[in-house]
Amino acid sequence: MRSHIYNERRKYILIPILFFLLGSSIFFMNSSPTRSEQTDSTIPTLFIHGFKGGPGSFNTMLQRFEGNNWGSKQMVIHVSSSGSVQIRGNIPHTMNPFIQILFKNDRASLENQTFWLKKVLHTLKENYGIDQVNLVGHSMGGLAATNFLLSNQQGSFPSVNKLIAIGSPFLGIDQESYFAANTGAATVDLKADSHALTNMIKNKENINSKVQALAIAGVINQEAPPAKQWDGLVSKQSALGLSRIIAPVNYQERTFFSQTATHSGLHEYIKVDQAIAQFLWSIQSE
Structure with missing residues (x-):
């Protein structure tokens, strides 16, 4: 029983x-496994500030992106003046993650910033299994992102899917008063016809032919002749100088004409938000 x-x-x-x-x-x-093939909406996007930039350069833009449900800031990476990398956060593979890059030395040369960006991307590849990224840079941040693409053949890095340069002076800044008021190694590289900038154009054949790129320019003086139009610091021609590096088939450009489309105001300009969302994630503005 x-x-x-x-x-x-x-x-x-x-x-x-x-x-x-x-x-x-x-x-x-x-x-699906954690490291499955990534779609456009799950490829991490790195945001890189420019000369004398910092957290404020992209903070409010990323907050607007989050408010629009375009993704979420998941990681902040601090790079010291010696190049050591400190990471806060992690990368989930189920959403559209944003990564903010902050250089302690915000006046460093283009060579140093490119080297630091290499260290960041190598760390993301080796420690976090990230195979693809998008790069968004404001001003000198766009130069550093592009220069990485021109010199990243050696080493283990994620492949770059798309690049956006916002107000980046690919042909330099032609304003003597600016250099009289600012110091640092970066100022040598930011001058028109500097060795760093001419070398980028010279090395354009090194760019991966699959990278899609968008150059964004601001114009606050639409009534001026095209050669004189600028965002208050960088000329339209200089900001669209990325076209001398990226093949026409992979290159797009957007110019925004407004009194608020200033050099520092571009990353606060709603139409720039919409251009980024459309280019990176095919999100159409209403």
Whole structure:
């Protein structure tokens, strides 16, 4: 009698266990692994500030992106003056993640910023398994992102899917008063016809032919002749100078004419937000 009761109880215990094991096996057979092939909406996007920039350069833009449900800031990476990388946050593979890059030395040369960006991207590849990224840079940040593409053949890095340069002076800044008021190694590279800038154009053949690029320029003096139009610091021609590096088939450009499309105001300009969302994630503005 006791044996019969024991067998009955064991039967009722085993049945739920078998159903659980069967359900679990079906789940794992149909679920995707963490490091599955990434779509455009799950490729991390790195935001890189410019000369004398910092957290404020992209903070409010990223807050607007989050408010629009375009993604979420998941990681902040601090790079010291010696090049050491400190990372706060992590990267989930189920959403559109943003990564903010902050250089402690915000007046460093283009060579140093490019080297630091290499260290960041190598760390993301080796420690976080990130295989693809988008790069968005404001001003000198756009130069550093582009220069990485021109010199990243050696080493283990994520591939770059898309590049956006916002108000980046690819042909330099032609304003003596600016250099009289600002100091740092970056100012040498930011001058028109500097070795760093001419070298970028010279090395354009090194760019991966699959990278899609968007150059964004601001114009606050639309009534001026095209050669004189600028965002208050960088000329339209200079900001669109990325066209001398990227092949026409992969290159797009947008120019925004407004009194508020200033050099520092471009990353606060709603139409720039919309241009970024459309280019990176095919999000159409209403």
